[in-house]
Amino acid sequence: MIPAQFDYVRPTSVQEASQALAGDDDAKVIAGGQSLLPLLRLRLTYPTLLVDVGRLSELQGVHDRGDHVFIGAAVTHDEVVRSGVIRDACPLVALAAATVADPAVRHRGTFGGSLAHADPAGDLPAVALALDAILVTSEREIPASEFFVDYLESAMHPGEILVGIKVPKLGPGWGFHYEKFHRTAQAWAIVGVAAAVRRSNGSIAEARIGLTNMGSVPVRARETEARLRDLDLGEAVRQACAHAAEDTSPPSDLHAQADYRRHLAQVLTHRAVRAAAGSP
Amino acid sequence: MSEIDPAAIAEQADVPTEPKQASHEVGRARRRKEDARLLTGRTQWTDNIQLPGMLYVQFLRSPMAHARITRVDVEAARQLPGVVAAFSGRDFAAEQGSLPCAWPVSEDIVIPDHPPMAYEEVRYVGEAVACVVATSRYQAADALEAIEVDYEPLPAVLDMNEALTGTSPKVHDQGNQAFTWKFGQGDIDEAFRDAPVVIDRTYVQQRLIPTAMEPRAVVCTTDGQSFTMWSATQIPHILRFLLAATTGIPEHMIRVIAPDVGGGFGSKLQVTAEEVLCLLLARRLGKPVKWTESRSEGNLTVHHGRDQIQHIMIAAEGDGRIRGIKVDLLADMGAYLMLVTPGVPLLGAFMYNGIYKMDAYDFACTGVFTTKMPTDAYRGAGRPEATYALERAIDELAHELKLDPMQVRRLNWIKHEEFPYTTIAGLTYDSGNYEAATDRAMALFGYDKLRAEQADRRDRGDPVQLGLGISTYTEMCGLAPSRVLGSLSYGAGGWEHGSVRMLPTGKVEVVTGSSAHGQGHETAWSQIVADALGVPYEDVSVLHGDTAISHKGMDTYGSRSLVVGGMAVLQACEKVKEKARRLAAHTLECSPDDIEFSQGAFKVKGTSQQKTIQELTLAAFAAHDLPDGMEPRLDADATIDPENFSYPHGTHLCAVEVDTETGQTKIRSYVAVDDVGRVVNPLIVEGQVHGGIAQGIAQALFEEAVYDAEGNLLTSTMADYLLPSAADLPTFVTDRTETPATSNPLGVKGVGEAGTIASTPAVVNAVVDALRPQGVHDIQMPCTPERVWRALQ
């Protein structure tokens, strides 16, 4: 399809970008454009002005800041996958980013854009949630647990710009896995599970689990997390993971019915937890 | 004017006096000559064509599956910037005619009026109701939003079985039954009477969307009298003829050019509303117009494929020998009959017996109208459907009798020594060797070892189960004998035209009526001509796809290009050689009978006297000394009508791992041994086989066009209509056996559709085989993880 007409600006600072956004009620931020352009082309949205934040220096780079890693909002999926800092300190982000679409999309799409877009089917929101990331905007800091409000809706108000994401470093002993279930390599997740597991003495000390596409927002599998605490690896883990879909309300759509998604969440959580725990 | 000096030309052009070409071209794995330009973009796709003053067309499409149009107001659109014109369907009612159906298959057929732009009633989501012509594509798209259309909703008709009940709402006043068609041989009742085993199954061929890499595009221009149309079409010749027939514009005033075309798979074997309307818009506005579809517009309005419900019954003896097969089809036509819509299921009518022998066969098909996009040819057209139902049912028969599925096939197939063999469906298979292809495939696959692994996984209760799927197949392709097509009420013949132009410098221009759109004709035809005339491969160029250059043709579909079009070119070469022989005899002062031709040179037998074909070409051009009555040229044309279809065959084997916890399937290995007769270019064959298998696997596991209960297409984008990519497909192990066809001089058979025909049942047979111990006998295509999982619950 063919998008309707819009204006385009590429400001040089976050402040300038904020001004541009403030001056036009129907303005929209664009970063990699990998989610926004399809919406424009299908004429599902009609912004009058696109404010391109993709090259703002404040939104670039991956920085090791001691207790956390700061990932610029405009860092692309591809940069995330290749970042040594991310691989060392918060590999789950890289593991999930590597499953996004195809190389072309990963070279343009951004980490910040994925979160700002707040698509529960996106792979990164569940990761940010599982890792208790903090989203730094042009105005404030928002914990991931408060950031995702509804389907394609974040806590940011119009005109607010996501500058970067603070991903807390988890100490030694943590293992990670992102289990994505999709029909083709380039397809979106039917269900995805982001798992971080801390092991001690052959048992699971602590687990954090974020679920992709199991509701209108990414969700944590809290019941399973609680049941996994201090659990020996073994059949009990499977039983704990059978609670993964509790308190979720997955969609029924072309790609899967809700009951199937619930079932998948249980199976995949088990797989993700075992993998994160380093157990074959 | 200075006199032409042949000697000077000969020197300048380096005309060889010794033959230049020695090795055989046919059979060489040459890289395709067209690829450099296609891959680097130094080519012309229809959408690249820019003409001065060009205008851009966009169509407003119905959002309703079925409705009466009560008002269309384009006035506001006309006022918008850049807009040159806006029209409703009614504005063209008097001149747009009805889109053609060239295959009225039966006496009882209903061919409803099919206006290119609807103006009374819309019958599927996506049907064009109005259009805007503007100075840019964007302005045209913007202006569509200003058009007001009032619809009075009518009930959608979506389910074929319901559509045929007396209480169903009607798609057309004439009712929802498009046609019935029956065919039978042998005593089917006798075959089923007291049959020890009867297999009775119903399969659903889901609706598919052919997805060519290049979307459709049309450019049309006029000089006030005549028209030139560029279209991303498979059928420039047929399109020209039918544009004339549809609009009344005289045929000689229309030139159609198919420039480089990026794939078709049948979807560009069509006369589309957009083509007719671009022609009429160019006439009305006196300006060049262009229309290029977007991908989601294409998903809605490129004709769809398959969509049949197949009821198949096999009567067999207790040892697995087949007595007879009975088939009853419902075929979804969609809302209208397009170019060959009703004929597609009939292309399978002679194939449900496959490679097997039996005493009786019965086939019936009912075409059904629904309020969906019309269906039409899609890679394989009718034959994948037939092969699927048959090969699935043979597996069921084997399971019922607790026999190995390959054993049942071996028991029933035509043995190599029985060819030529006239089947129960009345076709004469000229050649084949099913044993050889199967033995090779079984060896490459490691069948026995995989069976052992399957048993082991079953014993262990492994959550990942293994299934093995077999598909043997043959198909009638290379359409083909005009006589036969005529007896099936097809609207045209199956001949093809080719010509060979000998240029003064000894280079060769080949003109073919086949219209390549990705197949590699330029390479394959060059190889054939190089061998036939004994000229270097590099000295041959191939022209196609322009009705002003290639004045006669039946175009490319149905795996017909090589076996019909290629053979026409070969025959034209023979005629060139005959003329050259006479000229050689004249020049060398001997009888034509004393001349022997070898590798580009005409020799006087038993002497060293010779003339190369290039020397003779130049001599014919100079025409200073020709035999009496000889035209001053060696060029020749040929139009051939083959005596039979071609019958490629093969055996495909597939191993699939099924994760019983999630339902996810994974193809572990895939072996294809195809027999496509003699091979002109193994690389091209390999490419066709790979692409075909991928498309067949896509039907088995991934693709499905889905309409909701209101008749909206849910799979209008590539995010929802899932195409597999290389990342989703295994490495294909391919090999060939070579049993030459006897129906053409090169012994070649078609290969374009073979992979698609064989692979779908091989994959689904494997998925079902994996789950048999769990009591699974069928899974509806595409076998999505969710469907597999549900089958296990």
Ligand SMILES: Cc1cc2nc3c(=O)[nH]c(=O)nc-3n(C[C@H](O)[C@H](O)[C@H](O)COP(=O)(O)OP(=O)(O)OC[C@H]3O[C@@H](n4cnc5c(N)ncnc54)[C@H](O)[C@@H]3O)c2cc1C
């Ligand atoms: C074919 C295809 C397949 C895909 N598959 C997947 C997949 O499997 N998994 C997956 O997770 N994603 C997938 N994506 C989406 C991809 O990850 C996008 O990169 C991501 O969703 C958005 O990032 P972007 O930079 O492109 O954002 P844009 O498209 O530029 O913007 C998206 C939204 O976020 C807002 N926004 C962007 N940046 C900011 C900012 N800094 N501050 C405030 N608002 C901002 C925009 O206003 C817009 O509303 C796919 C995309 C495509 C095209």
